[in-house]
Structures are given as C-alpha cells and as structure tokens.
Amino acid sequence: MPYRICKVFSVENGHILSKHPGKCRFPHGHSRRIEVVVEADELDANDMVCDFKQVSALIGGFIETFDHAMCLNTADAHYPLYRAAYERVVAFENQDPTSELMARRVFEKMKAELETSPEAVARRVRVRRIRMHETATSWAEYEG
Numbered sequence: 001m002p003y004r005i006c007k008v009f010s011v012e013n014g015h016i017l018s019k020h021p022g023k024c025r026f027p028h029g030h031s032r033r034i035e036v037v038v039e040a041d042e043l044d045a046n047d048m049v050c051d052f053k054q055v056s057a058l059i060g061g062f063i064e065t066f067d068h069a070m071c072l073n074t075a076d077a078h079y080p081l082y083r084a085a086y087e088r089v090v091a092f093e094n095q096d097p098t099s100e101l102m103a104r105r106v107f108e109k110m111k112a113e114l115e116t117s118p119e120a121v122a123r124r125v126r127v128r129r130i131r132m133h134e135t136a137t138s139w140a141e142y143e144g
C-alpha cells in the first residue's frame with residue numbers, strides 16, 4: 001500500500017462550456033481548488049513521500065497559467081475574439097474546458113514533469129490523481 005500526500009493549489013479561473021444547454025455556456029468564473037495527490041511505495045530519507053514544496057516546484061508554475069485566465073474550446077465561435085483580446089487564454093482543442101478535462105490536463109503535465117525531471121524524487125514518486133474543484137459542491141477528478 002503506497003503512502004500518499006496532497007498539495008492543494010487555488011486559482012481564480014474563467015471558462016465557457018460551449019456545448020452546455022444551460023447557463024454554463026456563458027462566460028463565468030470559479031475559485032478553484034486543485035488537489036494534486038502523489039504517492040510512493042517507500043519514504044525518502046526525511047520520512048516523506050516528498051516535501052510538499054517539491055510538488056509545488058514541479059506543477060505550481062503550470063497551475064498558475066490557469067489563474068486569471070479564460071479556458072475555451074477552440075471550436076467556440078468566440079475563441080478567436082478572446083485570443084485576440086487577452087493574453088491569458090487557455091485553449092482546449094475542440095473540447096469544452098470542463099473540470100474533468102482540466103483535471104486531466106494537470107495530471108498529464110505532472111506525469112510528464114516527473115518523467116523528465118532529473119531529480120531523485122521523480123524516480124520514486126508517482127502522480128495518483130488530480131481533483132479539480134469547481135464550486136463548493138462540485139469537483140471532478142482524473143486518476144492514473
């Protein structure tokens with residue numbers, strides 16, 4: 001049974017769900033909590049999965065790109081307008097930026113960071129799941 005730790009990040013993030021039949025197809029924002037769960041079979045010399053700060057160092061910068069940014073489907077008719085007007089736009093290729101897909105994107109980035117990092121932590125630690133909170137009552141997660 002592996003040991004697990006979780007580092008929680010917060011961002012203020014906008015999105016448009018262009019396929020949504022209700023009001024979520026209009027621009028709106030969320031104060032998102034993003035839980036990054038990593039695991040290891042053995043603890044390090046400090047009796048940790050890894051330092052929480054190492055999780056931040058690996059994925060914090062990527063998560064920051066979602067902060068005060070608008071997530072958009074590239075197929076949304078408004079996408080070119082947002083792209084032209086604002087520098088902080090996060091594109092989802094022909095898919096709506098749901099919490100499910102945002103969780104998956106963070107998961108895949110964290111996995112890639114661990115695979116390419118030369119640091120020892122990367123050989124021992126795996127990303128287990130990303131939980132993307134949307135509101136106080138809803139979240140989605142992606143698990144490896």
Ligand SMILES: Nc1nc2c(c(=O)[nH]1)N=C([C@H](O)[C@H](O)COP(=O)(O)OP(=O)(O)OP(=O)(O)O)CN2
Nearest residue numbers: 015017020024028097098099100134135137138140
């Ligand atoms: N599976 C998903 N469903 C919905 C998503 C999503 O990303 N994945 N997103 C939305 C909207 O972005 C919406 O803003 C959030 O939905 P919801 O939790 O329904 O928000 P409310 O504040 O309106 O919830 P209430 O608890 O009903 O007030 C929609 N669905």
